[in-house]
Amino acid sequence: MDMSDNRVNSSVGYVYDSRSHSNLSSLEKNCNQIFLKGPALTRDFFDKIQNDVVPPKTEFFGYTMSTRRFFLLTALFLLFTFSCMGTITMWFTNVYKKQINSMLVISEESETYEMWRAPTVKSYLKIYIFNYTNVERFELRKDKKLQVKELGPYVYQETIEKVNVKFNKVDGTVSFQEKRVYTFRPELSKGSKYDSVMVPNIPMLTSASFARQYNFFLRVSFSTILTSISAKPFIKLTVDEFINGYEDNLYDLGKNYLKFNDMRVFEHFGLLALKAGLQPDIVTLNTGLHNINKLGQVEKYNGEREFTFWNTDSCNKIRSSDGVMYPISDVNKKADLEFFMPHMCRKIPLNYNNSVTILDNIPVHRYKFPANVFDSGYENDHFCYCTNDDGSCPPHGIFNATPCAFGSPLFYSWPHFAESDPDLLEAVSGLRNNFSVDSFIDIHPKLGLLVGGKIQFQVNVQLQKSYGILQLNPYPNNLMIPTVWIEGVLDSKDIPQDLLTIIYAMTFTVRNVELGLKYGTLLTTMVTLTCIFLILKKRRDIRSHPHSFGRDIEFDQ
Structure with a gap:
């Protein structure tokens, strides 16, 4: 055996055969490279997206803030809007009741049609x-x-x-x-x-x-x-x-x-x-x-x-x-x-x-x-x-x-x-x-x-x-x-049981869902509004006291 073709890695205790490695196909070599370098490429990709595609800072109602915080406020504003609409709908209109009542309409397509046509x-x-x-x-x-x-x-x-x-x-x-x-x-x-x-x-x-x-x-x-x-x-x-x-x-x-x-x-x-x-x-x-x-x-x-x-x-x-x-x-x-x-x-x-x-x-x-x-x-x-x-x-x-x-x-x-x-x-x-x-x-x-x-x-x-x-x-x-x-x-x-099921649903289930929607939308509206207020208040306080901690605090950091 020609020992010159073999290299011994004493630190790990195995013999590396360069000849066997040289027999790998080009496709296998490329896959190995991608596997080894994948995490680094992924990190570089997202860093590029964050720095080049998504700006690090965003102007919002005269404030300069990080894009992450902007996205957070946007999500809160959207959630506040929808919950506010839900609150108005559930508390000040009859839309929910009308929707439930529409299920009672006599129709051939209705699930209760047969109960109406031939009651048991x-x-x-x-x-x-x-x-x-x-x-x-x-x-x-x-x-x-x-x-x-x-x-x-x-x-x-x-x-x-x-x-x-x-x-x-x-x-x-x-x-x-x-x-x-x-x-x-x-x-x-x-x-x-x-x-x-x-x-x-x-x-x-x-x-x-x-x-x-x-x-x-x-x-x-x-x-x-x-x-x-x-x-x-x-x-x-x-x-x-x-x-x-x-x-x-x-x-x-x-x-x-x-x-x-x-x-x-x-x-x-x-x-x-x-x-x-x-x-x-x-x-x-x-x-x-x-x-x-x-x-x-x-x-x-x-x-x-x-x-x-x-x-x-x-x-x-x-x-x-x-x-x-x-x-x-x-x-x-x-x-x-x-x-x-x-x-x-x-x-x-x-x-x-x-x-x-x-x-x-x-x-x-x-x-x-x-x-x-x-x-x-x-x-x-x-x-x-x-x-x-x-x-x-x-x-x-x-x-x-x-x-x-x-x-x-x-x-x-x-x-x-x-x-x-x-x-x-x-x-x-x-x-x-x-x-x-x-x-x-x-x-x-x-x-x-x-x-x-x-x-x-x-x-x-x-x-x-x-x-x-x-x-x-x-x-x-x-x-x-x-x-x-x-x-x-x-x-x-x-x-009969089929009618009893509907009666129980209209008596308890529909009522519980109505209460859940009414108070759920109201609570969500109050919580999101409070969060929006606290975030904006914090930004105002930071701008008013930039050296309160002995150094200039950037809001976007």
């Missing part, structure tokens, strides 16, 4: 039936008053689905029909749906009311028809027949008359049969697209903006809440509200009562129905509903829905004629004279959404006599016959 909320109808126990004795004049016994409740779960949905983005409305299904809930009911009851024969009493407008000979002919089919003022049925519908010979005979007069015809007559299935009525709601405070407002009913049944324009106007969604602004102000009741063809007022909490401390506003909501007399604001044929008004506490019921003599009141004329209570035996009305609804203030409540009302039929109809002779004229009273219940405990 469980609502129930508790039906209490007045069973007449002495009809035969009364007709034989052995008893002076009709006797009733309250049966029930018979509970039905109501499921509502909106079908044939059509949006109109020009005026911000949506039109639809409702499909209703009623399911008997025996475990919640008191009694069987096969219980036998004696109830008013509403088709017969309605026909007798229509017959009053005809001459005597036609009324006698009508009485003969009633005798031939054994139709009487009261009829014995099962609970299921009375509620879900039954075949009635008189009703079948009258179908052609109803069709000729453009009246609604159902296959069978029954209390809920009139509401079950696909409803022919077309409801037009405001989606809130153009004005969130009109969300859920009924704009049209069967294409009409007002009725022609009542005596004043204000009572004929339809525009009011659909009963589920209410104007958020009015709810927040705790103002009185109104909702549309289709089977009465009128608006129902609601008065703010108090604020309560439901579920896990969710605050809601509770509204109650006025005690005189069913009045129609001239001594109150409801005189527009005074529509008796003879020009008189119904008794105190009674609402005449005959114009809305295609001429059927239907009247509404509180259950057991509570808050009504005492004579109504005395006309029939077995009614409670101490019934306590408990009707209210709970509305979420952030959503304007119905989240619970209870609505009670009684359906009555008036027996209207006319000379020639013998079947009505044993009864006094204009006798108000209580038929059923109904309690619609929406328990907040039955709210």
Whole structure:
């Protein structure tokens, strides 16, 4: 071996072979050079950028300062500007609330569309039936008053689905029909749906009311028809027949008359049969697209903006809440509200009562129905509903829905004629004279959404006599016959999880985010402003005392 070609590095203890090094390619040699000299090149590059591209000093509002400090002030000014804008937005405008409310707009693209179209909320109808126990004795004049016994409740779960949905983005409305299904809930009911009851024969009493407008000979002919089919003022049925519908010979005979007069015809007559299935009525709601405070407002009913049944324009106007969604602004102000009741063809007022909490401390506003909501007399604001044929008004506490019921003599009141004329209570035996009305609804203030409540009302039929109809002779004229009273219940405990998630988010999450943004932007504004002030103050102090430390202090150092 030629030792001359080898060099020994005694300090590190290894032999360096120059021949092996000479065999490296040019690319490898260049990479090694870059690797060895990289840190130095990087440092030189940034030094050049700092000295040549970015000036070491910057003029700022008459001050000379280092560029680093200038960048710091610029960042603080930008942060101050944005936080100040955020503070103004959160504290002095409604931009945040409007943005949140815009998420409630009814739209096919909305995440809550299916919840609106086919709500999974469980609502129930508790039906209490007045069973007449002495009809035969009364007709034989052995008893002076009709006797009733309250049966029930018979509970039905109501499921509502909106079908044939059509949006109109020009005026911000949506039109639809409702499909209703009623399911008997025996475990919640008191009694069987096969219980036998004696109830008013509403088709017969309605026909007798229509017959009053005809001459005597036609009324006698009508009485003969009633005798031939054994139709009487009261009829014995099962609970299921009375509620879900039954075949009635008189009703079948009258179908052609109803069709000729453009009246609604159902296959069978029954209390809920009139509401079950696909409803022919077309409801037009405001989606809130153009004005969130009109969300859920009924704009049209069967294409009409007002009725022609009542005596004043204000009572004929339809525009009011659909009963589920209410104007958020009015709810927040705790103002009185109104909702549309289709089977009465009128608006129902609601008065703010108090604020309560439901579920896990969710605050809601509770509204109650006025005690005189069913009045129609001239001594109150409801005189527009005074529509008796003879020009008189119904008794105190009674609402005449005959114009809305295609001429059927239907009247509404509180259950057991509570808050009504005492004579109504005395006309029939077995009614409670101490019934306590408990009707209210709970509305979420952030959503304007119905989240619970209870609505009670009684359906009555008036027996209207006319000379020639013998079947009505044993009864006094204009006798108000209580038929059923109904309690619609929406328990907040039955709210489905998908809706509950939204309620919790609007109650707590949105509120916490709002508070975080409000106080976060305010705090950031104060901190950044303080920092800017301190930096500028320090510069002024240094310029005022350049030799305070015994030497000339440069602000840019």
